[in-house]
Amino acid sequence: MSWLLTEHWPWWFGGPVFGILAALVWRLEGRFLAVSGSVGRVVDGEDASRRAMRQIAEQQPDALDEALLQATLEAFGEDEVEAARALSEANPEVPSVPLVGPSAPLSAHLTMLVMIAVGGLLSAMLSGAWQPAFGLGEAHAELVAPGASAIVVLLIGGIFVGLGTRTAGGCTTGHGLNGCARLLPSSFVATAAFFGTAIAVSFLLEALAS
Amino acid sequence: MNVHLRYAFYGLGLGFLLSRIGFSDYGELHAMFVFSDFRLLLTFCSAVATAMALYAVMDRRLLLTRKNISMANIVGGVLFGLGWALTGACPSLALVNLGEGKLAAIVTLVGVLFGAYLYPPLARRLLPWRAESCEA
Numbered sequence: 001m002s003w004l005l006t007e008h009w010p011w012w013f014g015g016p017v018f019g020i021l022a023a024l025v026w027r028l029e030g031r032f033l034a035v036s037g038s039v040g041r042v043v044d045g046e047d048a049s050r051r052a053m054r055q056i057a058e059q060q061p062d063a064l065d066e067a068l069l070q071a072t073l074e075a076f077g078e079d080e081v082e083a084a085r086a087l088s089e090a091n092p093e094v095p096s097v098p099l100v101g102p103s104a105p106l107s108a109h110l111t112m113l114v115m116i117a118v119g120g121l122l123s124a125m126l127s128g129a130w131q132p133a134f135g136l137g138e139a140h141a142e143l144v145a146p147g148a149s150a151i152v153v154l155l156i157g158g159i160f161v162g163l164g165t166r167t168a169g170g171c172t173t174g175h176g177l178n179g180c181a182r183l184l185p186s187s188f189v190a191t192a193a194f195f196g197t198a199i200a201v202s203f204l205l206e207a208l209a210s
Numbered sequence: 211m212n213v214h215l216r217y218a219f220y221g222l223g224l225g226f227l228l229s230r231i232g233f234s235d236y237g238e239l240h241a242m243f244v245f246s247d248f249r250l251l252l253t254f255c256s257a258v259a260t261a262m263a264l265y266a267v268m269d270r271r272l273l274l275t276r277k278n279i280s281m282a283n284i285v286g287g288v289l290f291g292l293g294w295a296l297t298g299a300c301p302s303l304a305l306v307n308l309g310e311g312k313l314a315a316i317v318t319l320v321g322v323l324f325g326a327y328l329y330p331p332l333a334r335r336l337l338p339w340r341a342e343s344c345e346a
Contacts, residue, residue: 001293008232009230011250015254019257019261019262019264020222023263035301039301087280108213111214111218112217112218113221113305114221115218116228116309118221119223120225120226120310123229123302123309127230136297136298136312137236137237139240140298154321155318156293157294158250161293162328163289163332165301165326166325167285167333168328171290176333180262182260192281194287194288194290195291197256199244202244206240
């Protein structure tokens with residue numbers, strides 16, 4: 001069983017565990033496990049409109065529901081809303097899935113991000129591979145940039161990642177794992193775009209390195 | 211259980227998992243992208259399959275809402291993919307790398323935060339499409 005800590009997990013173990021974690025988060029939070037959104041929340045901070053929304057939710061919890069219902073009625077008309085209500089009443093055994101659970105406070109998102117790093121730390125320490133060093137490993141040094149010259153690439157690449165994931169509305173867990181698992185067309189498109197691009201660029205890097 | 215404790219657990223679990231699987235290893239990631247090793251790709255596919263099965267059982271259906279495809283999905287995806295291949299990072303992996311002691315990831319992380327910070331001002335003028343988000 002020591003391979004759990006010393007070796008990289010085989011696909012038939014790692015994959016399902018990952019999928020289970022994603023489903024667990026959905027079950028408990030009513031939201032997708034997703035990281036780029038947390039990054040966005042943390043970076044945006046709490047601005048005036050967010051604060052106002054939070055205050056309304058705390059002081060007049062029904063006000064938001066009322067407003068949503070009004071907006072839905074305006075968008076779809078009474079008949080559609082009635083039909084939807086009748087449908088859900090006729091099928092009580094089908095759980096009504098909240099499209100989106102309550103948003104967690106910013107501090108919870110920050111906590112999660114920090115703990116992701118801690119998870120990496122724990123894994124490295126337990127596997128005996130804890131050896132802090134500047135680089136991202138041999139492969140990166142060979143294919144992309146060695147030593148300190150990597151700094152510029154990582155900064156620019158990082159900007160692309162931060163900007164790209166927010167533009168696309170998700171990252172590998174958001175769109176890739178959850179979105180695809182729920183058959184969301186936008187997720188398929190985003191996943192194909194980022195995987196396809198990463199593949200193309202990787203082949204290019206390989207060609208340039210040799 | 212307090213929301214902070216739950217989110218801490220999700221973060222810890224995700225970081226640990228990604229590291230143990232090897233997504234945070236640039237060499238392994240590269241091998242996935244150039245199809246010289248299928249382990250990570252199979253991991254990803256089996257993760258999606260597992261999540262799909264669990265969602266179907268939990269919710270009795272998969273589709274949540276018909277999210278519209280937007281240019282933002284494509285443009286954002288391409289930008290992200292480029293960054294991913296260059297840095298080996300998506301937002302979570304940069305954090306995992308840092309935790310694992312790959313200190314260069316600090317630079318990546320600074321970039322990711324800066325890029326995320328740039329999104330609101332740039333969005334209106336240069337990236338005018340609204341992608342429906344999967345986000346928390």
